[in-house]
Amino acid sequence: MSSPTTTIDPQLARWERFRAGRNAALATEHGWLTLTSFQWLEAQPSKVELVPGLWSTDGTTAFLTASAADGLTLVETGQVVEGTITATLQDEESLMWVQFGGDDGKQVVAELAMRADKYAVRTRDNSSPVLTGFEGVPTYAYSPAWVIEGRFEPYAEPMDVPIGTANPLVDGVHRSVGEVVFRAPGVPHEIRLHAEEEKLGALNVTFHDETNGDTTDEWRKVFIPRPRPDGSVVIDFNRAINYPSAFTPYGTCPMPVRGNSVDVRVEAGEKLPQG
Template structure:
């Protein structure tokens, strides 16, 4: 007979399997090989064919047929000049090239910090081809704690840093999750962002950062119950994409989202320099 503890563990193992499967997606976060800001004048960039530029309002790509670029969405060859416009924080998988099928590398167009950039996503990146899953701590049922969500009257935009020192971010704090941890005699409060369906995301520091875990992590919850309670399960703490690549622009925690204890649950640090 399955016990509640076994059922929790089984659900967590399914979560871990889904998480690793999602990370191993072709042209996902494990395949990033560069982040390059677009110049004002048409210029060649590293790792990509063609000439690239921006006037601040749109990105411009000029390529010849011999460059072998195709549009990701349609597969049509790129010959001549293309433009694309994005809002801040938007991304577009724009063009592809290389490999037998012409899609080994996908070039992502992005706007970060109101600046246009491209990121190359190479399906032969060793970080991707040698991926065997993210290391984790063992499952700890006591670190799935009951929290109370205290909503602010209105969301508050808090300026934050990101994994890229050239990019500033904003954390839209919808309220605070209030909870206690086993063996600790004081209460914790962490600011949370709210998704479209009411789920909450908490980005946090703890005492394991820089030792056994990345510099920060995040954990998502379900939608709070009518009484405001929600399960905050630190076993489901995961790394941001910047833990897997130096080319991420992931949001840091707000200043007060730091726990004065070691949260030895969830994902550990990932070695982005694979063996071999």
């Protein structure tokens, strides 16, 4: 007698591989789960929390003054920081600048960032309990009902839309390249969401829905594969993920464009992180 065979849903199997990859990417050293501070630099050389040295900016350039006893080394070269070093960034750029601590001198990385045309330093500590206690992001169970066919309606030219971010002192801009149009379960009308373009023509949609602040974070995002030649797209909300700001108060993640909302509970994708 032959034993019964178990049929595995290929969509479910692909989603499970996606989830394993997502959790592994989050748990990397000096990744989003290791953020422990965000501080603006001042004109006067000053100490900042959790990092040795004196930090400052003249508005164009960032300065760090330290002695060898501070134990700081450059991330890129491993060279000891002794004296004053400088760096210059454009808005929205970041630089993993210096490191210190731990047995290898690399436990904490100080990231220099330019946000809202101002310099800030953000610490990434591999001993952060958010990372050391991470066991994966909670999610809704996979739901085929939330794999939705829709269409992409591109704009003639990209449109820059002002938005807020997870940091109230930092404004953002959403470069909308068009709208994703679809019908969601339980919603009688078509939904239109602004989309940004990603690599190779894929789309990124940042959205609100009725689960926000209950079982999910205040907003999430979903990546959509490149539209087909006829403009049709597949939106798999099972792959909706949190921005880093769901895991840490030190993110500057973009909010959705005003009105980018699904007017129902999207019970698919990532939930609020545990803890």
